Amino acid sequence: MLFKQLLEADSCTYTYLIGCEKTRQAILIDPVLDTAERDLQVLEDLGLTLMATLETHVHADHLTGAWRLKQRTECQIAYPKMLDLPCADIGVREGEPLRVGSVTLYPLFTPGHTDHHHAYLIDTQVQKLLFTGDALLIEACGRTDFQSGSAADLYDSIYSKLFSLPGETLVYPGHDYEQRFVSSIAQEKARNPRLGCGRSKEDFVALMDGLDLPYPRKIDFAVPGNEDCGQCPANVPEQFRGPCLASDQG
Numbered sequence: 001m002l003f004k005q006l007l008e009a010d011s012c013t014y015t016y017l018i019g020c021e022k023t024r025q026a027i028l029i030d031p032v033l034d035t036a037e038r039d040l041q042v043l044e045d046l047g048l049t050l051m052a053t054l055e056t057h058v059h060a061d062h063l064t065g066a067w068r069l070k071q072r073t074e075c076q077i078a079y080p081k082m083l084d085l086p087c088a089d090i091g092v093r094e095g096e097p098l099r100v101g102s103v104t105l106y107p108l109f110t111p112g113h114t115d116h117h118h119a120y121l122i123d124t125q126v127q128k129l130l131f132t133g134d135a136l137l138i139e140a141c142g143r144t145d146f147q148s149g150s151a152a153d154l155y156d157s158i159y160s161k162l163f164s165l166p167g168e169t170l171v172y173p174g175h176d177y178e179q180r181f182v183s184s185i186a187q188e189k190a191r192n193p194r195l196g197c198g199r200s201k202e203d204f205v206a207l208m209d210g211l212d213l214p215y216p217r218k219i220d221f222a223v224p225g226n227e228d229c230g231q232c233p234a235n236v237p238e239q240f241r242g243p244c245l246a247s248d249q250g
């Protein structure tokens with residue numbers, strides 16, 4: 001398996017490239033519009049063909065690169081099936097593994113950050129890699145105060161679907177804001193200040209309800225844009241239009 005972790009610095013989003021060494025097919029988990037050209041260059045450098053983009057959820061903090069990458073490579077766009085997005089080519093859901101050459105990704109339905117969020121597990125003979133999106137972050141978790149979020153659901157998802165995996169499972173988050181790259185299930189169970197050390201659901205819900213987080217600066221255009229697979233809506237403010245214009249020309 002080929003694997004590369006890529007960062008989009010403005011939204012601190014991690015994009016993950018997963019490829020099959022034999023077939024040279026690849027998939028990108030949570031690509032960002034702003035770094036679509038970088039991603040295309042990485043694929044070219046590695047001699048890989050992009051088969052699909054794969055979203056963990058409809059993001060509120062950045063526009064996905066899915067549509068742009070589809071225009072440039074004719075890849076398919078995969079989203080959680082329950083969203084039933086007209087722009088998506090593939091609907092993913094738990095119980096229906098996704099194959100990229102010899103690599104298999106297992107979708108795990110993990111609502112809470114949003115009601116349609118999915119994590120993805122790769123289970124090789126050597127190691128387990130878990131792409132947690134915005135459900136479980138390194139010593140943190142995704143917020144639950146907008147976009148169909150539910151702290152109680154997030155707690156249940158993390159404890160039943162993620163913390164139940166073997167401790168050595170590597171945790172690759174959708175974001176990190178402090179230059180951290182990877183964790184593990186054992187590390188998060190022991191060290192996550194919001195969820196670790198067996199914190200109760202009641203405690204967690206109270207903590208999340210009291211966070212009082214700022215309104216996301218891109219949500220008003222990111223959510224409708226991402227429900228359209230990353231096509232820029234008309235309401236993208238001037239200071240964020242750069243990647244949209246490049247897309248129009250591409």
Ligand SMILES: [Fe+2]
Nearest residue numbers: 058059060134
């Ligand atoms: Fe998110």
